[in-house]
Amino acid sequence: xxxxxxLQSRLPLIDCQYYYRNRTVDGYRKKEYKAAVKIQSWFRxxxxxxxxxYLNKMMTVIQKWWRGYLGRKHYxxxxxxxxxxxxxxxxxxxxxxxxKRWRGFKIRKYCFNYYYLKEYLxxxxxxxxxxxxxxxxxxxxxxREKKKxxxxxxxxxxxxxxxxxxxxxxxxxxxxxxxxxxxxxxxxEFEIRKVRAFQMPSAAHQIQQTDYEDLSTWxxxxxxxxxxxxxxxxxxNRKQCQGPFRDIAEVLQQRYKPLQPTLRVATxxxxxxxxxxxxxxxxxxxxxxxxxxxxxxxxxxNEKYVPMVQTSTKYNGISYAQKQxxxxxxxxxxxxxxxxxxxxxxxxxxxxxxxxxxxxxxxxAGPLDKNYIRTYxxxxxxxxxxxxxx
Amino acid sequence: MSQRQVLQxxxxxxxxxxxxxxxxxxxxTRPQNIExxxxxxxxxxxxxxxxxxxxxxxxxxxxxxxRLANYNDDLAEAVVxxxxxxxxxxxxxxxxxxxxKAAAFVLRAVGKHxxxxxxxxxxxxxxxxxxxxxxxxxxxxxxxxxWALGYIARHNGELSQAVVDAGAVPLLVLCIQEPEIALKRxxxxxxxxxxxxxxxxxxxVVDAGAxAHLAQMILNLDAKLKRQVLSALSxxxxxxxxxxxxxxxxxxxxxVLTCLKDKDEYVxxxxxxxxxxxxxxxxxxxxxxxxxxxxxxxxDCIGSCKGxxxxxxIMMLGYVAAHSENLAMAVIISxxxxxxxxxxxxxxxxxxxxxxxxxxxxxGRHTPEHARAVAVTNALPILLSLYMSQDSSEDxxxxxxxxxxxxxxxxxxxxxxxxxxxxxxxxxxxxxVGQFSKVLPHDSKARRLxxxxxxxxKVQEIKAEPxxxxxxxxxxINNCYPEEIVRYYSPGYSETLLQRVDSxxxxx
Numbered sequence: 080x081x082x083x084x085x086l087q088s089r090l091p092l093i094d095c096q097y098y099y100r101n102r103t104v105d106g107y108r109k110k111e112y113k114a115a116v117k118i119q120s121w122f123r124x125x126x127x128x129x130x131x132x133y134l135n136k137m138m139t140v141i142q143k144w145w146r147g148y149l150g151r152k153h154y155x156x157x158x159x160x161x162x163x164x165x166x167x168x169x170x171x172x173x174x175x176x177x178x179k180r181w182r183g184f185k186i187r188k189y190c191f192n193y194y195y196l197k198e199y200l201x202x203x204x205x206x207x208x209x210x211x212x213x214x215x216x217x218x219x220x221x222x223r224e225k226k227k228x229x230x231x232x233x234x235x236x237x238x239x240x241x242x243x244x245x246x247x248x249x250x251x252x253x254x255x256x257x258x259x260x261x262x263x264x265x266x267x268e269f270e271i272r273k274v275r276a277f278q279m280p281s282a283a284h285q286i287q288q289t290d291y292e293d294l295s296t297w298x299x300x301x302x303x304x305x306x307x308x309x310x311x312x313x314x315x316n317r318k319q320c321q322g323p324f325r326d327i328a329e330v331l332q333q334r335y336k337p338l339q340p341t342l343r344v345a346t347x348x349x350x351x352x353x354x355x356x357x358x359x360x361x362x363x364x365x366x367x368x369x370x371x372x373x374x375x376x377x378x379x380x381n382e383k384y385v386p387m388v389q390t391s392t393k394y395n396g397i398s399y400a401q402k403q404x405x406x407x408x409x410x411x412x413x414x415x416x417x418x419x420x421x422x423x424x425x426x427x428x429x430x431x432x433x434x435x436x437x438x439x440x441x442x443x444a445g446p447l448d449k450n451y452i453r454t455y456x457x458x459x460x461x462x463x464x465x466x467x468x469x
Numbered sequence: 470m471s472q473r474q475v476l477q478x479x480x481x482x483x484x485x486x487x488x489x490x491x492x493x494x495x496x497x498t499r500p501q502n503i504e505x506x507x508x509x510x511x512x513x514x515x516x517x518x519x520x521x522x523x524x525x526x527x528x529x530x531x532x533x534x535x536r537l538a539n540y541n542d543d544l545a546e547a548v549v550x551x552x553x554x555x556x557x558x559x560x561x562x563x564x565x566x567x568x569x570k571a572a573a574f575v576l577r578a579v580g581k582h583x584x585x586x587x588x589x590x591x592x593x594x595x596x597x598x599x600x601x602x603x604x605x606x607x608x609x610x611x612x613x614x615x616w617a618l619g620y621i622a623r624h625n626g627e628l629s630q631a632v633v634d635a636g637a638v639p640l641l642v643l644c645i646q647e648p649e650i651a652l653k654r655x656x657x658x659x660x661x662x663x664x665x666x667x668x669x670x671x672x673x674v675v676d677a678g679a680x681a682h683l684a685q686m687i688l689n690l691d692a693k694l695k696r697q698v699l700s701a702l703s704x705x706x707x708x709x710x711x712x713x714x715x716x717x718x719x720x721x722x723x724x725v726l727t728c729l730k731d732k733d734e735y736v737x738x739x740x741x742x743x744x745x746x747x748x749x750x751x752x753x754x755x756x757x758x759x760x761x762x763x764x765x766x767x768x769d770c771i772g773s774c775k776g777x778x779x780x781x782x783i784m785m786l787g788y789v790a791a792h793s794e795n796l797a798m799a800v801i802i803s804x805x806x807x808x809x810x811x812x813x814x815x816x817x818x819x820x821x822x823x824x825x826x827x828x829x830x831x832x833g834r835h836t837p838e839h840a841r842a843v844a845v846t847n848a849l850p851i852l853l854s855l856y857m858s859q860d861s862s863e864d865x866x867x868x869x870x871x872x873x874x875x876x877x878x879x880x881x882x883x884x885x886x887x888x889x890x891x892x893x894x895x896x897x898x899x900x901x902v903g904q905f906s907k908v909l910p911h912d913s914k915a916r917r918l919x920x921x922x923x924x925x926x927k928v929q930e931i932k933a934e935p936x937x938x939x940x941x942x943x944x945x946i947n948n949c950y951p952e953e954i955v956r957y958y959s960p961g962y963s964e965t966l967l968q969r970v971d972s973x974x975x976x977x
Binding site for chain 1: 723726727729730731732759760761762763764765766769795798799802803
């Protein structure tokens with residue numbers, strides 16, 4: 080009970096105490112609450128931070144490994160590429176060397192050969208030199224020829240001149256123009272002395288030229304060669320020369336009388352032969368067909384051999400010329416028929432045994448045919464043959 | 470008696486006619502009489518005499534008509550208008566050879582003046598009769614008719630075609646083979662006139678076998694014949710490669726080269742024309758000519774002539790050099806360039822100078838070697854002066870400008886380029902400076918020479934727009950030299966130096 084009373088005594092205190100305790104506790108409650116919150120938050124934070132730290136560490140490891148892997152992969156790739164590049168460079172380099180050599184060779188051999196070009200140009204200049212010399216020579220030669228021709232022409236002209244003025248030749252009595260007594264003779268003088276006189280184309284000279292012409296052509300002489308006279312006609316009113324001279328016209332007429340040959344003289348010696356030739360030629364020209372006497376039909380072309388009737392027999396005669404070449408016509412053979420009367424006698428013509436003839440004729444043998452009589456002479460032995468055959 | 474009197478009247482009349490016609494023919498030989506004759510109405514008087522009974526009068530009348538028509542084309546027109554031609558053509562077929570010669574002479578005289586007159590002759594059917602006359606025995610008749618045909622064919626292609634259609638060409642080829650030199654000449658000239666118009670006509674002439682005969686006649690001694698023959702061959706060869714090859718196959722080389730040494734000027738001209746026509750077609754033909762030594766012969770020929778005679782030779786060198794650089798080098802080693810430079814400076818005619826300029830341009834444009842060969846002969850300053858001078862013709866200026874440009878683009882021979890720095894106009898200066906800028910970076914001796922000769926100084930004085938090609942070249946040149954030197958030579962450097970002297974504070 081004591082406790083009870085103590086307890087009850089404490090009862091009002093409890094109230095106060097309770098109230099007081101609560102009050103004080105409340106006072107600290109906030110503080111304690113805040114402190115607890117702080118502690119808890121800080122602890123939670125630590126825990127989370129530890130977790131995050133852990134996570135980070137893990138992440139670092141993963142990433143480290145992953146990046147390492149990537150880097151190595153990349154590195155391998157780079158190495159490969161570098162290797163390939165190195166190889167390609169090497170190949171390129173070698174290819175360049177090959178191409179360099181090949182292109183140089185090809186150009187030098189096929190497209191442009193420098194030494195060949197040099198040689199060619201040298202050859203061209205040599206040819207040019209040769210051509211220049213040759214042309215020089217040629218021109219010189221031509222020049223010389225021309226000079227020579229000119230000189231010759233000059234010579235000829237002088238000669239011609241000298242010939243034309245031949246009358247200026249100095250005689251014994253009178254010195255010519257070119258041969259003056261007071262000085263040396265002119266070269267023209269010597270020239271004149273050398274040449275012969277220039278004559279007009281004379282009658283004799285011209286007739287000689289026409290020697291080969293036919294006499295027959297002289298008859299139709301309208302050419303001036305048959306009337307040789309000078310180009311200048313004599314003056315019309317020429318005074319008659321004093322003296323016993325004939326009329327000049329008569330003289331000229333007589334002198335230049337044209338040739339009047341007889342027909343015999345005028346005919347050329349070959350005229351007959353020429354005429355024949357002419358005729359033959361004429362005929363040959365006009366002839367249409369060359370083989371003149373050919374018959375129109377082809378009668379003579381297709382001649383068949385007709386064997387003798389009398390000698391063809393079905394009995395074997397001489398094989399040569401009968402068997403090989405001759406044609407046989409058994410129907411025409413006479414061996415089948417009666418032997419004609421006239422063949423039996425050996426020699427009709429000479430013996431003249433007409434009696435025999437008549438007898439047989441009377442006996443009614445075949446009619447006497449001219450052909451048969453003609454052909455008998457060929458067959459003496461044939462007669463005997465016929466007899467034998469009989 | 471009375472009969473004799475009557476006959477005497479006729480004889481007098483005949484004598485009068487003969488005398489009249491002979492006098493007129495004689496007077497017509499002198500040009501001063503022809504005006505008077507024309508005014509006196511000689512045409513209408515001569516016309517009935519052509520129909521005269523006496524053959525001599527006919528012939529002389531035809532001869533007189535021919536001489537009158539020959540003189541000028543009014544008279545020739547009067548002959549055509551007076552309806553004389555049909556009568557002439559008709560009697561050309563019938564009469565004797567003297568009349569034929571005279572009538573052919575009249576046709577030739579009428580036909581030579583103009584294409585219309587020649588057409589009139591063709592229209593009245595003269596061609597057939599003339600071709601028939603070509604077959605005549607007398608060489609004089611052949612000559613006269615060939616001459617007439619040649620003059621007709623000369624004018625243009627249609628008339629040539631008409632002459633060919635009348636069948637003249639084979640007969641002309643036969644005429645060439647005749648022994649008379651005059652006939653050969655005329656026939657060759659007629660063939661030349663026919664073949665010059667078109668390739669088909671030339672082919673017709675070739676088909677008739679003309680080339681072989683013409684080629685044989687090159688060796689003939691007569692100068693006028695050679696002129697015509699060479700002219701005919703060159704007219705044939707000019708049209709196409711095939712025709713040129715056919716002419717070459719007739720083995721004219723190296724015989725033609727002897728014609729280049731002939732005394733006669735026109736033979737030389739025609740021979741170089743022939744060679745030019747052959748060389749211009751293909752490089753192979755040019756090669757053939759070069760191998761035969763033709764280039765040397767042509768160069769000698771150029772050296773020995775003057776004036777228009779040289780022109781085909783100069784053009785030939787240009788054509789040969791234009792084909793390829795090897796051929797151009799062949800021209801150079803045959804000593805062609807000095808000769809061309811002489812032509813360029815000596816000649817007075819502009820077209821010849823233009824041709825020489827063009828030829829030099831063709832030679833020098835291939836490689837630096839070629840350009841150097843041209844430059845050492847001092848041809849470039851001459852070309853420049855021709856380009857710059859005011860009294861050169863336009864053609865000459867264009868050609869020399871092109872030549873300079875072509876040569877400069879390849880020229881690395883600096884001593885020849887230096888004068889250009891001083892005189893050249895801006896468009897050429899650009900190229901010159903460009904060449905310098907290409908050469909100087911690589912050659913130290915050239916750089917030294919450039920400085921000492923005052924070229925660097927000149928380059929500094931050139932004003933160029935910044936950013937233009939010229940400026941770029943100048944910069945390239947300046948980059949070849951150290952800075953001080955460039956500054957030293959730049960214009961106004963002496964002033965800047967003096968200014969520095971003025972502003973300098975002396976060290977006490």
